[in-house]
Amino acid sequence: MxxxxxxxxxxxxxxxxxxxxxxxxxxxxxxxxxxxxxxxxxxxxxxFWQASYGGAAILPLTLASRAPLAAGWPLAEEETGWLRRRGALHLVGAGDETAELVAVLRLADPDWHEVDRARLEAVAPGIAPRFERALAEPSTTDIDxxxxxxxxxxxxxxxxxxxxxxxxxxxxxxxxxxxxxxxxxxxxxxxxxxxxxxxxxxxxxxxxxxxxxxxSPRRRTVVQLRLARTALRDLPLLIHEGAEGFYVKGEADNRVWVSPLDETADEPCDAAAHEEDVAIAIDRFERALGWPIEAVERKWAGLRTFSGxxxxxxxxxxxxxxxxxxxxxxxxxxxxxxxxxxxxxxxxxxxxxxxxxxxxxxxxxxxxxxxx
Ligand SMILES: Cc1cc2nc3c(=O)[nH]c(=O)nc-3n(C[C@H](O)[C@H](O)[C@H](O)COP(=O)(O)OP(=O)(O)OC[C@H]3O[C@@H](n4cnc5c(N)ncnc54)[C@H](O)[C@@H]3O)c2cc1C
Missing domain, CATH: 3.50.50.60 (FAD/NAD(P)-binding domain)
Known part of the structure; x- marks a missing residue:
């Protein structure tokens, strides 16, 4: 044996x-x-790698992992690493409470800054007027x-x-x-x-x-949309936390991933996207950005498991x-x-x-x- x-x-x-x-x-x-x-x-x-994600409890682990990920850990010979710069914009609407996020951003990213409505419009044309401004977190990257x-x-x-x-x-x-x-x-x-x-x-x-x-396993859904719009590959991650939350990540020239930030308690299983969560993702995307959708190409879900x-x-x-x-x-x-x-x-x-x-x-x- x-x-x-x-x-x-x-x-x-x-x-x-x-x-x-x-x-x-x-x-x-x-x-x-x-x-x-x-x-x-x-x-x-x-x-994605985002220093503020998970708040103060996760921040030290995320920051400590940045350099190794950038250097291709655990491969010593890797030249390019696993990270690719993207940046993120935390969307802020009227009445959204941002004090906690700002406190984390101060620790997370020395280059974080306020983005006004005009600059937000330039990055995401047609974005719903309810998003009055954004908080930029430029250090956000994709992870391979x-x-x-x-x-x-x-x-x-x-x-x-x-x-x-x-x-x-x-x-x-x-x-x-x-x-x-x-x-x-x-x-x-x-x-x-x-x-x-x-x-x-x-x-x-x-x-x-x-x-x-x-x-505590909790289901999260992602939908891949093909849009009648291009130049989306390098779109900053657009994220809105709180009520009716979502994020949008450019995935290819004319494709995005959208998640409604769902956290539904589930049993350990081969998780699959539920139709109602897919519908919520699409609805939040359409009401936030209104970019014409040509096709729902993929949908999936996974269990994010928390210690308790x-x-x-x-x-x-x-x-x-x-x-x-x-x-x-x-x-x-x-x-x-x-x-x-x-x-x-x-x-x-x-x-x-x-x-x-x-x-x-x-x-x-x-x-x-x-x-x-
Ligand atoms: C939609 C979504 C988006 C996410 N986005 C991000 C992100 O942007 N950035 C980020 O850092 N993280 C992200 N995460 C979180 C990240 O994916 C998870 O934290 C991570 O994958 C968890 O890894 P794990 O090894 O604990 O679990 P798993 O990948 O589930 O691995 C556990 C493994 O254990 C195996 N197993 C179970 N029981 C047994 C057994 N009895 N014998 C042998 N094998 C067994 C299972 O088959 C499974 O393969 C996201 C997660 C989801 C669902």
Missing amino acids: DRFDVVIVGAGIAGASLAARLAGRCSVLLLETEDQPGYHTSGRSAA TGGLLAACLATVRRRAGRIETRAQLRSARRDGEGWRVETASGSLAAGTIVNAAGAWGDAVARCCGVAPVGL PGWPAPMVGPDPAHPGFAWAVGLGGWGFQTAPALSAIAAAALLREPLPPLPANGRPADYLFRRS
Whole structure:
């Protein structure tokens, strides 16, 4: 029977980025239920890096991840990196409360600034009059999420780690100092199990006889529209939070992605877009911009999974109540933009090394696993 120091359950960005950090330091196996890594939430992201996104609790992880993402982490030889400049405009209507956003922008982007209605019109002609102004966040970029995930997996293999797909973890029980693990592709022994199963995090814990933590998977929808309009590729991300929220991201010369910022509680599943959420996305887009739609080309949804109501941030590292069991869960809507920093904290916690420092007064210990 094969034995691994660390078995990571789930080959989304949480599991893959941690495996890339650990491979070469100890023997690592990355297990994935599906045919391919990244099939669930990590394959459904809107793929942007935005420092203010997630507020003050996420900011230190996002800022710390910027340079590694720009440098193509974890590939040392990458020249261009995973980021591509886009910029963002937070749309502000009459009566919208912006104090909290401004406070985060001050920490997030030294170049943030106010944009008046005339300049907003120049960027987004025809935008509804109710948007009186915007707050610009120029540092917002796109992330090549496919490239980043593939690079993590390639790094695992290059450093003699193993990746097995169609290998669902079915159960695990303590066996001496470690675990005896049963998977869809056979039995193995593990020193430590890391639960990086996204929406299935609580289910995986139960399979291992570990108490669940009350993870909260929430469905988010994205629609791809083809428009009778061009030059949209480099459109700044247009985002309106609060009532009737949405974002619009230019995806190609005449295509945009639109999300209604839905956060509907859901069960762990192969999430699909619901027709009512697609209709809401289209309605909000038409009322905000009114740009003629030629076709609804694609629609999809993914589960953004949160640690729970009391803690709006990811949790990584050993579970003090269960020897040999660790977590990398609750990546919410920020799993890619925080991956380098979060995986570094998780790896240090597992290897019992000092936690790496964080910018913006971030405390790495705040992201260690906890039960509320
Ligand atoms: C619409 C949308 C837009 C988003 N936009 C952004 C964005 O712009 N920027 C950003 O940074 N983030 C964004 N996110 C969030 C980001 O995609 C997530 O934070 C991230 O993908 C979560 O990764 P994960 O590895 O935790 O989960 P997943 O990718 O879901 O991976 C978990 C894996 O565990 C596997 N698994 C489950 N149970 C088992 C088992 N028993 N055995 C083996 N394997 C198992 C699953 O099959 C799955 O592949 C977005 C998410 C959505 C849905």
